Amino acid sequence: MDFTLSKKHEMAQNLFKEFAEKEVKPLAQEIDEEHRFPRETVEKMAKAGFLGIPVPKEFEGQGCDPLTYVMCVEELSKVCGTTGVIVSAHTSLCVDPIQTYGTPEQKAKYLPDLASGRKLGAFGLTEPGAGTDAQGQQTKAVLDGDEWVLNGSKCFITNGKEADVYIIIAVTGIIEKRGRKIKEISSFIVEKGTPGFTFGTKEKKMGICGSSTYELIFTDCRIPKENLLGQKGNGFKIAMHTLDGGRIGIAAQALGIAEGALELTINYVKERKQFGKAIAGQQNTQFQLADMATKVEAAKMLVYRAAMKKAEYQANPKVSYSVEAAMAKLCAAEVAMEVTTKCVQLHGGYGYIKEYDVERMMRDAKITEIYEGTSEVQRMVISGDLLK
Amino acid sequence: MKIVVCIKQVPDTKGGVKFNPDGTLDRGAMLTIMNPDDKAGLEAALRIKDANGAEVTVVTMGLPKAEEVLREAMAMGADKGILVTDRVLGGADTWATSTTLAGALRNIDYDLIITGRQAIDGDTAQVGPQIAEHLGLPVISYAQDIKVEGDSVVVKRQYDDGYHMLKVKMPCLITALAELNDPRYMTPGGIFDAYDAEITTWGRADLKDIDDSNLGLNGSPTKIAKASDKVRKGAGEKVVPDSPDDAAKLIVDKLLSKHII
Numbered sequence: 192m193d194f195t196l197s198k199k200h201e202m203a204q205n206l207f208k209e210f211a212e213k214e215v216k217p218l219a220q221e222i223d224e225e226h227r228f229p230r231e232t233v234e235k236m237a238k239a240g241f242l243g244i245p246v247p248k249e250f251e252g253q254g255c256d257p258l259t260y261v262m263c264v265e266e267l268s269k270v271c272g273t274t275g276v277i278v279s280a281h282t283s284l285c286v287d288p289i290q291t292y293g294t295p296e297q298k299a300k301y302l303p304d305l306a307s308g309r310k311l312g313a314f315g316l317t318e319p320g321a322g323t324d325a326q327g328q329q330t331k332a333v334l335d336g337d338e339w340v341l342n343g344s345k346c347f348i349t350n351g352k353e354a355d356v357y358i359i360i361a362v363t364g365i366i367e368k369r370g371r372k373i374k375e376i377s378s379f380i381v382e383k384g385t386p387g388f389t390f391g392t393k394e395k396k397m398g399i400c401g402s403s404t405y406e407l408i409f410t411d412c413r414i415p416k417e418n419l420l421g422q423k424g425n426g427f428k429i430a431m432h433t434l435d436g437g438r439i440g441i442a443a444q445a446l447g448i449a450e451g452a453l454e455l456t457i458n459y460v461k462e463r464k465q466f467g468k469a470i471a472g473q474q475n476t477q478f479q480l481a482d483m484a485t486k487v488e489a490a491k492m493l494v495y496r497a498a499m500k501k502a503e504y505q506a507n508p509k510v511s512y513s514v515e516a517a518m519a520k521l522c523a524a525e526v527a528m529e530v531t532t533k534c535v536q537l538h539g540g541y542g543y544i545k546e547y548d549v550e551r552m553m554r555d556a557k558i559t560e561i562y563e564g565t566s567e568v569q570r571m572v573i574s575g576d577l578l579k
Numbered sequence: 580m581k582i583v584v585c586i587k588q589v590p591d592t593k594g595g596v597k598f599n600p601d602g603t604l605d606r607g608a609m610l611t612i613m614n615p616d617d618k619a620g621l622e623a624a625l626r627i628k629d630a631n632g633a634e635v636t637v638v639t640m641g642l643p644k645a646e647e648v649l650r651e652a653m654a655m656g657a658d659k660g661i662l663v664t665d666r667v668l669g670g671a672d673t674w675a676t677s678t679t680l681a682g683a684l685r686n687i688d689y690d691l692i693i694t695g696r697q698a699i700d701g702d703t704a705q706v707g708p709q710i711a712e713h714l715g716l717p718v719i720s721y722a723q724d725i726k727v728e729g730d731s732v733v734v735k736r737q738y739d740d741g742y743h744m745l746k747v748k749m750p751c752l753i754t755a756l757a758e759l760n761d762p763r764y765m766t767p768g769g770i771f772d773a774y775d776a777e778i779t780t781w782g783r784a785d786l787k788d789i790d791d792s793n794l795g796l797n798g799s800p801t802k803i804a805k806a807s808d809k810v811r812k813g814a815g816e817k818v819v820p821d822s823p824d825d826a827a828k829l830i831v832d833k834l835l836s837k838h839i840i
Contacts (some may be wrong), residue, residue: 199774202647202654206765240766253768263767 194492203259207266210239211274219271222401223551228353230273238462241267242518247268248292250302257498257505261443265494268447269454272555273401275447280349281305284563285358286314288433289380292421297380301356313354314437315345315472316430323568325360328376330409332361337416340377341409344391347562351405352390357381359407360430363423376426380418398554424518437563439501442519445527445559449487450552452534452552458478459538464527473474477536483530490523495500501514513575521569526557581631581726582624582686585680585694585710586617588641588648592699592734602803603670603796604700613648620755623725624693625656631727634658636687638678640668646778653773654765661687665782668786670796674699677709678793682786683715683771691732692752707754715749720754802820 196204212237222229235241244260246252253259260282286305289297302476306312323329330343341361348357357380364375381388391406421429456482460471470476497519500512531553535542542549560566589608590596597605613621624635637652639645639824640663647662671679684692692714694707704720711718723742724735734753736743765773783794792798820826834840 197774199770202650202765203767205634206654206770208768210764239764244767248768251720253766253771255771259767259771431680542722 200258200262203471204262204266207241207263210236210241211266211270214269215226215274216270219314219548220274220551222271222273224400224545226395226400228393228403229274229277230353233277233308233311233353233561236274236278240308241278243286243302243306244305244554246286246302250290250298250306251421252302252306257439258495259495259500261439263289263496264440264443265447265450267446269451270424272444272448272552272558273399274575275309275315275444276349276402279437279444280314280352281312283437284349284433285354286376287357287436288314288358288420288429291432292378292425292429293380295415296417297420299524301380305356311348311350311353311354312356312358313348314358314433315348315358316434317344317345319346323565326374326427328360328362328374330359330361332377333402334363334416337431338413338566339416339419341379341387341412341414343409345407346391347418348396348407349402349406349562351403351407352393353403355383356370356508357383357407358420358433359409360426366424375424376430378420378429379414379427380420381409381412381414383410385414391457396558398551398558400554400555419430431471431563432513434563434574435516436501438516438520438569439494439512440498441559441563442490442497442516443524445520446487446490448552448556448559449483449490449523449527450529451478451555452531452549453483453487455548455552456483456534456537459541461534463539470537474532479533479537483533484527487530490519493519493522514573517564517572519571520559520564521566524556524566527556529554529557580627580631580691581636581687582627582633582691582693583636583638583684583689584617584621584624584652585692585707586621586639586648586652587614587695587698587700588612588638588639589614589698591702594840596700598806601670601796602806604806611644611648613651614700615757616697616699616755618695618762618776619759620693620695621652621655621657622754622760623722623755624691625758625763626724627655627691627727636661636689637686638663638680638683638738640664640671640676644768645646645782646672647776650773650776651765652778654769655763656769659779660776661751661779663781663786667783667795670799671794672799672801673703673705673709674800675794677683677706677713677798678789679786679797680706680715681710682789683781684710684741685787686781686785690749692716692750693753694754696754696756704754707752711752714732714752716749717724719745719747719751722753722755723759725753725755725759737788798804 238415240253243252248254264275264279333340359379359381362374363377366375387410389408391408394404444471460476463470497515498513504510504512534549535553541547588611591612599605615754635657636659637657638661688777689822697704708718721737722734723737731748733746
């Protein structure tokens with residue numbers, strides 16, 4: 192077992208760090224306060240190849256491994272959780288399912304634009320009544336001649352109004368399985384601008400405020416028959432498998448937020464003086480930092496391991512990375528919440544003020560315990576594997 | 580078209596500077612970056628490549644570790660990297676460095692050579708023009724803008740009080756300023772390719788038409804009497820006066836208060 196990063200991963204990490212410091216950090220506070228999507232950063236990331244990191248070169252991707260992608264989301268999230276999730280939702284939830292389940296025609300049509308960042312991707316599974324219970328889908332797709340007709344709505348969709356290509360999960364019928372009638376679920380590729388596809392309200396959120404979170408509405412939205420992604424009836428499996436990958440991205444986002452908050456706090460406690468000395472001199476501060484650094488490092492190992500397991504899957508599709516992804520997300524998200532809360536505490540009153548980045552980081556951290564499977568869902572996945 | 584860019588791995592001045600007992604830099608012990616003027620020169624070459632098509636080769640002389648800076652250049656888009664490294668080349672001043680690089684460049688086909696104006700560790704601005712002299716090439720220094728027109732380059736050369744527009748037939752050598760452009764980032768895929776690529780390594784034996792007496796510390800006419808890190812100056816005071824009269828009064832008051840006038 193080798194815990195050292197290869198030279199190429201080290202250089203890629205330096206690249207992401209430099210980009211995050213120069214291009215992302217200066218905007219982090221502003222886009223949070225203004226609830227503004229950082230389009231200019233997305234364009235710069237597209238140019239630098241950050242929107243197609245794990246995509247093969249033949250589709251204008253970077254041809255790198257999942258670990259490189261994870262390090263990108265991590266470094267961006269160290270300074271801005273919003274920017275981290277833009278890359279994660281685009282790559283893991285839209286590009287990845289097309290790459291994994293798309294026909295050669297679908298790949299040729301969509302991947303080059305997405306991997307090069309000329310277009311941005313999103314994914315719609317969640318509905319008002321179907322969160323953790325993803326089977327509770329109401330959105331329907333009915334085949335009418337050469338077209339699927341979509342009706343229904345999706346909520347809390349990341350990259351909502353800013354994306355160009357959407358993976359949409361919908362019910363395509365009722366089937367009998369082991370004597371029970373269940374919904375047949377399929378997945379589709381829907382393009383922005385398709386008649387009948389509109390946007391509902393923009394969500395006002397606690398954190399990741401620069402991220403564009405919208406309701407998607409489908410009213411007799413007709414898409415070509417060939418936009419069915421994967422087999423008809425395979426949509427639930429595709430959605431769950433896509434989320435396995437997505438969780439690694441969100442775990443990287445959570446890890447980045449925790450690392451970013453810890454870094455800022457280490458600097459702060461060395462400067463902040465109380466009782467005539469820096470608070471870094473107090474044992475309480477020292478022990479808290481030690482605990483936080485240890486937990487962050489443990490989370491990092493789990494996140495990197497999940498990424499490497501996904502690389503194994505790419506070489507051998509029989510390998511599952513579902514449990515590793517769930518463990519990474521569960522751990523990293525809870526560490527992010529704990530660490531950012533403690534960092535705010537160590538900042539004292541200043542930590543509660545918006546000029547200090549830890550205030551934003553604590554708000555940004557919370558969502559990582561909720562989206563792409565709550566921590567409870569991760570526990571279901573992990574225990575399900577233990578007790579099978 | 581073939582472009583060669585000479586680049587140098589220099590200490591990252593943010594990380595502090597360390598010296599050997601003889602006053603030369605302890606390059607092995609410092610964090611390093613690609614010299615900013617050289618990076619602008621590389622970007623200029625890559626823009627010519629994007630616009631007109633060109634093969635861009637990067638050359639550096641340094642410790643084996645300087646290979647990193649070649650990989651970085653290749654991750655930005657350079658096609659080939661050549662590392663000139665040999666114990667006998669160590670401790671070189673500008674004369675020995677330019678002699679060495681010219682010896683390496685004699686092995687390569689080129690239409691255009693671009694170097695940075697100067698390296699942030701020495702600030703001499705001599706190596707580029709010296710290489711041109713060794714190779715018998717015209718040199719245009721302090722380039723702010725570079726355009727290719729047929730078999731010539733049109734260069735905007737910076738001067739204190741203006742600029743010159745020069746049209747020069749290739750082959751020639753241009754020294755670039757960091758202000759020339761905003762260098763692109765490496766791409767993740769570029770990094771992976773750069774690490775899979777071969778770097779050509781040349782030693783003393785591969786250098787063409789040079790004399791040993793002009794190489795390394797022994798071949799360097801420069802003798803370092805003393806070396807020290809920069810003395811940090813204070814940030815100073817920034818003032819934005821409302822009018823020229825206010826500005827004049829402010830200066831006079833300051834000079835009076837320091838008993839200068």
